[in-house]
Amino acid sequence: MEDNKDGKLMEETPVVIDVQNVKKKFRIYADGSTSLKERILFRNRRRYEDRWVLKGISFQVRQGEAIGLIGENGCGKSTTLKMLTRILYPNEGTIRMKGRVSSLIELGAGFHPDLSGRENIYTNASIFGLKRQEIDRRLEDIIEFSELEDYIDNPVRTYSSGMYTRLAFAVAINVDADILLVDEILAVGDASFQAKCFHKMQEIKAKGTTIVIVSHALDRIEQICDRTIWIEEGVIRESGLPRNVHPLYMAYMNEKNQSRAEREQRRKEGRKAAENETRRDNKERTGQKREGSGEARVEKVSIQGVDGTEKNSFSPMEPFVIHIDYTAQKKINNAVVGIAVYRSDQTYIYGTNTLIDTSAPVALEEKGQIDLKMDSLPVNNGVYSIDLALHRPDGFNYDFWKEVCRISIADKVQTAGIISVSHRWEIH
Amino acid sequence: MDTLKEIWAYRTMIHALVHKDLRGRYQASVLGFLWTFIVPLCQLLVYTVVFSVIMKSNIEKFYLYLFVALIPWNFFSSCLTAGSGCLLQQKTLVNKIYFPREVIPISFVTSSFVNMLYCEIVVIAVCIFSGIRFSLPGLLSLPLVMAVEYMLALGITMIMSAIDVYFRDMEHILGILSMAWMFLTPIMYDLSRIPKRLLPVFQLNPMTSIVTAYRDILYWGREPQLETLGAAAGMGIVFLTAGFLIFGKLKRRFSEVM
Numbered sequence: 001m002e003d004n005k006d007g008k009l010m011e012e013t014p015v016v017i018d019v020q021n022v023k024k025k026f027r028i029y030a031d032g033s034t035s036l037k038e039r040i041l042f043r044n045r046r047r048y049e050d051r052w053v054l055k056g057i058s059f060q061v062r063q064g065e066a067i068g069l070i071g072e073n074g075c076g077k078s079t080t081l082k083m084l085t086r087i088l089y090p091n092e093g094t095i096r097m098k099g100r101v102s103s104l105i106e107l108g109a110g111f112h113p114d115l116s117g118r119e120n121i122y123t124n125a126s127i128f129g130l131k132r133q134e135i136d137r138r139l140e141d142i143i144e145f146s147e148l149e150d151y152i153d154n155p156v157r158t159y160s161s162g163m164y165t166r167l168a169f170a171v172a173i174n175v176d177a178d179i180l181l182v183d184e185i186l187a188v189g190d191a192s193f194q195a196k197c198f199h200k201m202q203e204i205k206a207k208g209t210t211i212v213i214v215s216h217a218l219d220r221i222e223q224i225c226d227r228t229i230w231i232e233e234g235v236i237r238e239s240g241l242p243r244n245v246h247p248l249y250m251a252y253m254n255e256k257n258q259s260r261a262e263r264e265q266r267r268k269e270g271r272k273a274a275e276n277e278t279r280r281d282n283k284e285r286t287g288q289k290r291e292g293s294g295e296a297r298v299e300k301v302s303i304q305g306v307d308g309t310e311k312n313s314f315s316p317m318e319p320f321v322i323h324i325d326y327t328a329q330k331k332i333n334n335a336v337v338g339i340a341v342y343r344s345d346q347t348y349i350y351g352t353n354t355l356i357d358t359s360a361p362v363a364l365e366e367k368g369q370i371d372l373k374m375d376s377l378p379v380n381n382g383v384y385s386i387d388l389a390l391h392r393p394d395g396f397n398y399d400f401w402k403e404v405c406r407i408s409i410a411d412k413v414q415t416a417g418i419i420s421v422s423h424r425w426e427i428h
Numbered sequence: 429m430d431t432l433k434e435i436w437a438y439r440t441m442i443h444a445l446v447h448k449d450l451r452g453r454y455q456a457s458v459l460g461f462l463w464t465f466i467v468p469l470c471q472l473l474v475y476t477v478v479f480s481v482i483m484k485s486n487i488e489k490f491y492l493y494l495f496v497a498l499i500p501w502n503f504f505s506s507c508l509t510a511g512s513g514c515l516l517q518q519k520t521l522v523n524k525i526y527f528p529r530e531v532i533p534i535s536f537v538t539s540s541f542v543n544m545l546y547c548e549i550v551v552i553a554v555c556i557f558s559g560i561r562f563s564l565p566g567l568l569s570l571p572l573v574m575a576v577e578y579m580l581a582l583g584i585t586m587i588m589s590a591i592d593v594y595f596r597d598m599e600h601i602l603g604i605l606s607m608a609w610m611f612l613t614p615i616m617y618d619l620s621r622i623p624k625r626l627l628p629v630f631q632l633n634p635m636t637s638i639v640t641a642y643r644d645i646l647y648w649g650r651e652p653q654l655e656t657l658g659a660a661a662g663m664g665i666v667f668l669t670a671g672f673l674i675f676g677k678l679k680r681r682f683s684e685v686m
Contacts, residue, residue, distance in 0.1 A: 087526055127521065128525070
């Protein structure tokens with residue numbers, strides 16, 4: 001149980017969430033009114049329509065696992081989470097949960113603006129089901145986490161919105177539970193607070209708490225979750241390692257966006273077939289490992305030593321260059337270039353992009369080169385794959401290429417662990 | 429039974445919601461908590477002026493006669509009217525977070541009840557000031573009367589608030605009902621004014637015996653009649669049980685229709 005990553009142990013950890021063939025429908029009334037007059041007058045001819053939001057989904061979550069639920073808006077992922085929370089109940093099927101469940105769906109529930117931060121901690125935490133002594137015990141932690149020590153006895157209405165969310169999140173995240181359900185609230189506060197929340201989530205996970213997250217932030221899910229479940233129109237479309245499911249989902253979404261954009265375009269301008277021809281051409285070349293609109297394309301990627309010669313094997317401390325040749329249909333002013341490095345077992349080793357590094361968009365000409373100069377890749381011996389992406393700041397992919405190239409790291413000696421550290425022994 | 433256990437586990441939430449409501453209500457005002465006492469005192473002042481100057485009644489100290497019955501009635505009527513909307517009022521909570529839904533009406537009724545208790549302090553002080561001599565057994569039975577009224581109010585609030593989620597007209601209907609109910613309860617008049625043959629019908633109204641009991645204790649300074657109080661307690665239990673059952677049936681689909 002200590003090591004959930006170990007496949008064999010995983011089999012033996014108990015199932016704490018068991019969802020079996022769950023279906024859920026909502027009754028949508030045609031006019032939305034339920035007044036007495038209509039109830040009596042139109043008793044037998046109320047117009048409504050049953051909409052099946054979930055059409056039979058089943059999954060199990062083992063203790064200590066972290067699951068991400070992804071999908072388009074309206075696909076049923078939030079409904080699923082609400083049923084796990086027991087706010088909604090399924091029409092068919094069963095849901096069994098073991099242990100204390102806590103849900104971070106609403107931040108700052110029950111906050112009263114005129115009461116002090118301290119008093120609001122009590123109200124808010126009690127709504128999550130904590131008892132008085134439990135809150136007393138956590139109070140220090142909560143206040144410390146919120147970084148509001150100096151303001152905690154002021155009324156909440158005097159807080160800035162950032163302080164407000166910090167307090168709310170501090171309460172929510174300090175509610176200990178066996179199962180934690182999280183809905184899209186990880187993106188609160190400034191960057192440093194976000195990082196703190198993120199670390200707290202990982203700490204909670206390390207303690208063996210089972211986590212289910214609904215989010216659109218795929219990278220967050222990838223960083224926390226062991227498994228992603230992609231829900232599409234009320235059924236599970238894919239389930240597996242986030243690293244494997246997310247590219248499929250992104251490809252699907254991009255295609256959808258593209259065809260929507262295409263439809264709009266056709267409607268607007270009545271474009272000729274030629275344009276579509278090229279698009280279809282683009283699509284054909286899009287393998288499973290590659291997707292994007294094709295407005296900008298990676299033509300060639302090579303890894304070079306500092307002297308400019310192409311090679312693929314380096315020692316851990318050796319500098320190298322990732323050299324990219326690209327083309328664009330027309331000049332793009334706000335592009336982001338990003339890379340990610342993965343180990344052969346799909347462990348995410350390193351990632352960065354131009355937006356993170358320079359916080360400014362990159363302009364892509366119709367044809368050009370990009371060099372990413374890396375001082376080293378200080379990892380242990382092995383073969384690492386590199387993903388490359390040209391995308392818009394909002395994540396829309398021009399060209400996403402999974403495993404575009406490989407780099408082999410070989411040290412003189414084989415040490416243990418993930419990273420490589422230069423070291424020496426001194427024995428006295 | 430499981431529900432009761434769960435509600436017990438969420439007692440901190442009930443406490444917090446009541447606390448929030450009572451403290452939050454006057455927090456931003458200058459006089460703050462004093463308003464709890466000022467409101468009933470002003471009410472009393474108005475009644476005193478109206479009934480000793482304009483509408484002279486042949487009942488001695490009519491202002492007090494009215495006051496001791498009106499404070500418990502105000503509690504009951506606020507549960508009936510505002511209480512019916514308490515779930516919809518807390519829509520975000522109900523829609524977003526799991527907790528036993530009973531917590532909401534329980535908190536509402538409890539907070540109104542605590543408010544009434546503060547008012548009762550004023551009532552008792554005024555009674556003493558007006559020269560009422562309480563009987564000890566009477567005073568000792570006052571908590572019992574209050575408990576019966578609490579059960580009754582909670583039962584009705586649970587039923588009405590649950591129905592109101594599905595059927596929003598309830599609030600308006602209850603506004604009218606509450607007014608009619610007030611006049612059908614001997615608050616402004618004496619039970620002796622009711623025609624003999626209608627008396628059994630009036631006795632069906634649980635608030636009749638509750639108001640009579642309050643008045644027996646606080647106005648007449650005597651102990652309440654046990655039979656009427658027993659009947660009220662019986663009805664209180666019936667309403668409370670029905671409240672939990674109906675609420676339990678309706679609560680599953682709350683967040684779907686909200």
